[in-house]
Amino acid sequence: MRVLFFGDVVGRSGLKALSFFLGPLKEETKADFVIVNGENAASDGRGLTYDDYLEIYGAGADCVTLGNHFDRKPDILSHLDEEKGIVRPAGYSEEKRGYPSRAYFVPGHGRIRVSNVMGQGLMDRDYASPYEAIDRILRESDEVVHFVDFHAESTSEKGIFAHYLAGKVSAVVGTHTHVQTSDERILNGHTAFMSDVGMCGDYDGIIGFDAETTVDKFVRGKRLSLRPGSGKTLMANAVLVDIDEHSGAARKIERINRKETL
Numbered sequence: 218m219r220v221l222f223f224g225d226v227v228g229r230s231g232l233k234a235l236s237f238f239l240g241p242l243k244e245e246t247k248a249d250f251v252i253v254n255g256e257n258a259a260s261d262g263r264g265l266t267y268d269d270y271l272e273i274y275g276a277g278a279d280c281v282t283l284g285n286h287f288d289r290k291p292d293i294l295s296h297l298d299e300e301k302g303i304v305r306p307a308g309y310s311e312e313k314r315g316y317p318s319r320a321y322f323v324p325g326h327g328r329i330r331v332s333n334v335m336g337q338g339l340m341d342r343d344y345a346s347p348y349e350a351i352d353r354i355l356r357e358s359d360e361v362v363h364f365v366d367f368h369a370e371s372t373s374e375k376g377i378f379a380h381y382l383a384g385k386v387s388a389v390v391g392t393h394t395h396v397q398t399s400d401e402r403i404l405n406g407h408t409a410f411m412s413d414v415g416m417c418g419d420y421d422g423i424i425g426f427d428a429e430t431t432v433d434k435f436v437r438g439k440r441l442s443l444r445p446g447s448g449k450t451l452m453a454n455a456v457l458v459d460i461d462e463h464s465g466a467a468r469k470i471e472r473i474n475r476k477e478t479l
């Protein structure tokens with residue numbers, strides 16, 4: 218089974234990048250299943266509305282994972298339970314809505330489980346142990362193919378989490394930093410890993426946000442709200458993981474980085 222995973226979609230430019238790149242990349246890579254991290258898809262780059270989710274789904278995603286911004290737009294919360302395409306992160310002790318892990322049937326290839334887990338270091342809130350969260354998910358599931366989006370800030374925490382899961386899941390890919398790393402590898406001959414997949418959005422921005430506004434705010438002290446960049450040049454960062462659906466072992470992990478000036 219070939220799984221294509223796109224890094225955090227940032228604002229309108231991220232949605233534009235996704236609708237521009239997803240279809241052709243799915244065809245080119247012969248992907249059977251597409252996962253998109255949508256935690257920054259809202260027009261202000263924080264969270265996503267239900268309409269943003271529908272747009273990502275309409276662009277060709279089979280599953281949308283999230284992150285620390287997942288509950289910023291209240292209208293998404295009422296859809297977390299029934300909308301099977303959304304997987305919200307594990308780690309919120311107070312969170313009762315939605316699921317941090319869901320299984321999907323891929324015609325001709327069997328089942329895939331997708332899980333979304335939050336890291337703890339340098340985060341905006343206190344999150345529960347990602348190790349306990351993924352252990353609970355593993356105890357309660359039996360899918361051979363299991364893809365994990367680990368939403369965390371530091372490469373070291375991502376490495377620890379991936380090594381903890383080496384041999385137990387098919388893939389652990391990092392999201393949240395919006396910068397693609399070049400450390401893709403297969404751990405224990407089984408688990409594909411990359412510290413961060415990157416982002417989809419404005420190529421000229423700062424992690425997808427408008428560079429000028431961001432510099433004015435942080436360097437010149439102007440009281441501005443950060444906003445996603447306009448996206449004259451669009452970028453899409455993704456990763457393709459080829460998984461043996463009988464053993465659940467990843468055969469290959471391949472980094473993808475595309476840009477296009479409109």
Ligand SMILES: [Fe+2]
Binds near residue numbers: 225257284392393
């Ligand atoms: Fe993000």
Ligand SMILES: [Fe+2]
Binds near residue numbers: 368393
């Ligand atoms: Fe995040």
